[in-house]
Amino acid sequence: MTDLLSKFDPLINEREALLSTGVRDPYALVMEEVKSPTLAICNGRETILLGTYNYMGMTFDDDVLAAGHDALDNFGAGTTGSRVLNGTYQGHKECEEALKEFYDMDHAMVFSTGYQANLGVISTLAGKDDYVILDIDSHASIYDGCAMGNAQIVAFRHNDVEALEKRLKRLPQEAGKLVVLEGVYSMLGDVAPLKEMVAICKKHGAMVLVDEAHSMGFIGENGRGVCEEQGVIDDVDFIIGTFSKSVGTVGGFCVSNHPKFEIMRLVCRPYVFTASLPPAVVATSAASIRKLMHSGNKRAHLWENSKRLHQGLRDMGYTLGTPEAQSGIIAVIVEDMMQGALLWQELLKNGLYVNLARPPATPHGVTLLRCSLCAEHSSEQVGEILKIFEKSGKDIGVI
C-alpha cells in the first residue's frame, strides 16, 4: 500500500527538527480567553493581539453584539440549508442590503467565507477557454478558483503594471479575460497600483475583479477599499471581500453593478452547495457593516497606529515589507523559519502575539512576522508593542 500521507514527509521532518530545538509550535497557539479586540489570555498571560485581522475592532462592539443576540434568540442557531433553498432568512437579505449601501452598488451576494467567494466567483466566471490574468502573489483562494474553473492562468510579476499590459496584449482579442487583483496584498501589506492597472484592463477588453479583503473598512474615504482610494471603483466589475477581517465576523461576499449578476446565485457552486451563514453571523455582520460606513475617526486612528509602528520598527533596525506604512499590515522580515520561530516565541513570552508566516503563503520564500494593527489599539498599547519588539529583537539578535 502506498501511504498517501508520505508526500508530506519533508514538511513533517522540518517541523520535527524545529520543535526538537525546544521552540514552541507557532501553529498551535490557543487563546484561553479573549478580553477585547486587542487583548487575550495566552498560556495564562495577558497578551496584546497584533496578529488578528480585526482592523476596525468590531468584534466586541455593543451594537454588533446586540444584533447577534437578538438574531440568535429570534432565528435560532443555524439555517441548516443552502442559500438557494431554505437557507436565506431575512437577515441574509438585510446583510446584502447593507453591503449594497456600503459599496453603493446594485448587487451583493453573501457567501459562507471569503475563500468560497473567490472560489465561486472566479471559477464560475472563467471557464476552460477563458483566461485569468493574476498577480503572482495572489491569495490561495484566487489560485484555487482558477484551478476549479479550469481556466488558462497567466501570472504576472507582483504589482508590475508593464508586465500586466504585455500579457494582455498577447492574448487573443476575442478570448474571455478576467484580471484578478488585490487591493492590499496580505503578506507584505503593500498596495496595488489599481489606477494604472484597471485602466489597462479596460483598454484591452478585460473584466476586472478586485479582492479588497484587507482594505475594506479602512482604506478609502468610505472604507470601500483601494479601488475607492485610487478612484477606480466605478471601472471595476466585481469586488470580493470578507467579513473575517474589518467586519469582525465570518463570511464572504461579491458586489457588482453588472446587470446580469443575479444569475450567479444559480450557477455558482460554492454558493449553492453549502449551508448559509447562521442568523447571528449575518445579523452581526450587517450591524458592523453599517457602522463601518461612519467610522472616519477610527480609520484615522488606525492610520496613526500603523504609521507609528512602521516608523518605530524601522528606527530599531528591523527589515520591513514596505518602505512606508501602506495598510494595516506591517511585515517584519526575518532570515529563516528558525529565527522567525525564535522571535515569535520571545514576543509571545513578553506578551505580544503576531503571525508567523512562511512559504508557500509568503512570496519569494521569505519568512515574516506579520503585524496587523487595530483601530482599538490605544497609543499606550502601540508604545508597549514597540518596547516588546525592541527587547525581544535584541535578545534574539535580530536587531
Next chain:
Amino acid sequence: MSNHDATKAKIHELIAPFNVKDAELKDEATFMGDLEWDSLTVMDFVAAIEDEFDIIITMNMQAEIETIGQLVDAVAKLQDQ
C-alpha cells in the same frame, strides 16, 4: 539552421544568465532538478522567454514543462500558432 534549432539556440542563450549551477543544457535536463531553479527564478525566466518570442506560456502549460527539450517544443509550437 531550422526554425526549431534557432529556437533552441535562443532558449539556451536565455537560460545562460540563470544557469548559476553551470548545468549542461541537454534536452533532458530539468529546470527544478538539474538547473536547481526555484519558483522565483522560473518566473523571471518564463518572463524573459515570453518577451523574447512575444508569446504567453500559461501556468497550465508551465505545469507540463519539466525539461529544456519540452520547453523548446512548446515554444516552437506557440510560435507556429
